[in-house]
């Protein structure tokens with residue numbers, strides 16, 4: 600993230616103005632030290648015109664593949680199906696791509712090599728999870744196991760391919776049902792819009808094939824709940840987070856805040872946490 604425009608500010612572009620993207624755009628517009636919102640990409644400009652016009656400094660609307668021309672940092676906040684279309688042109692230009700649809704990275708991992716070859720970067724925020732700093736640190740030594748259990752309200756899971764393909768009726772559940780148990784890689788395929796956190800955890804730690812996960816549909820919870828247990832040669836730790844859903848029931852409010860915190864760190868004088 601070294602290229603800056605003449606004013607010295609890092610230019611940020613946002614792909615996707617949904618529950619995460621609009622909050623990041625608003626935060627940038629309100630002011631983050633050393634950063635400026637330069638461009639956005641949306642599927643339907645008319646739908647987002649009122650929001651964009653309401654910003655103090657409305658960004659330019661560009662196609663996905665042109666965001667890297669207008670920004671030093673491209674923040675991906677669209678469905679994972681669009682991940683490649685957003686990240687590839689950005690990292691080819693040596694830009695940094697902040698990826699929230701991190702589940703989609705597993706099938707597009709060559710993008711990491713592409714970024715490396717072109718001086719770009721791919722940055723995965725902690726997002727809706729907790730403690731990736733501790734997992735990163737433990738991974739410098741030896742991590743023996745990482746286990747994660749996710750419980751979501753019914754609305755947070757509806758439409759997931761695993762549920763549809765297996766014809767599972769979750770609408771009439773009265774008690775928690777374990778839907779899935781397996782690796783983070785398998786979970787990302789079955790629940791692409793639900794377990795980005797498991798993939799982020801796996802990339803911070805021991806990888807998507809050794810990170811174990813369970814997914815529960817739980818009519819007794821109102822939040823997206825993630826519990827993680829890590830066993831390492833440096834420490835044993837357990838972490839849990841109960842995310843309040845945003846206007847998108849699959850997405851916790853804290854996800855956008857995590858990206859905003861990451862952006863704040865880009866030019867902050869005091870940085871706390873790894």
Ligand SMILES: NC(=O)C1=CN([C@@H]2O[C@H](COP(=O)(O)OP(=O)(O)OC[C@H]3O[C@@H](n4cnc5c(N)ncnc54)[C@H](OP(=O)(O)O)[C@@H]3O)[C@@H](O)[C@H]2O)C=CC1
Nearest residue numbers: 615616617618619641642677679700726727792795847850
């Ligand atoms: N890493 C993490 O911890 C987390 C990651 N996520 C992931 O983050 C991503 C975004 O989540 P969220 O904001 O809640 O999702 P939303 O559905 O609220 O927003 C996605 C936005 O992307 C837009 N979009 C779709 N296609 C395109 C396109 N071709 N060009 C530009 N914009 C497009 C949609 O437009 P339209 O409104 O027209 O449909 C929508 O506004 C998802 O993949 C989600 O799974 C979510 C939570 C946690």
Ligand SMILES: O=C([O-])CC(=O)C(=O)O
Nearest residue numbers: 727793794795796823851
């Ligand atoms: O907990 C949340 O809010 C979102 C989530 O699980 C994910 O996308 O991985």
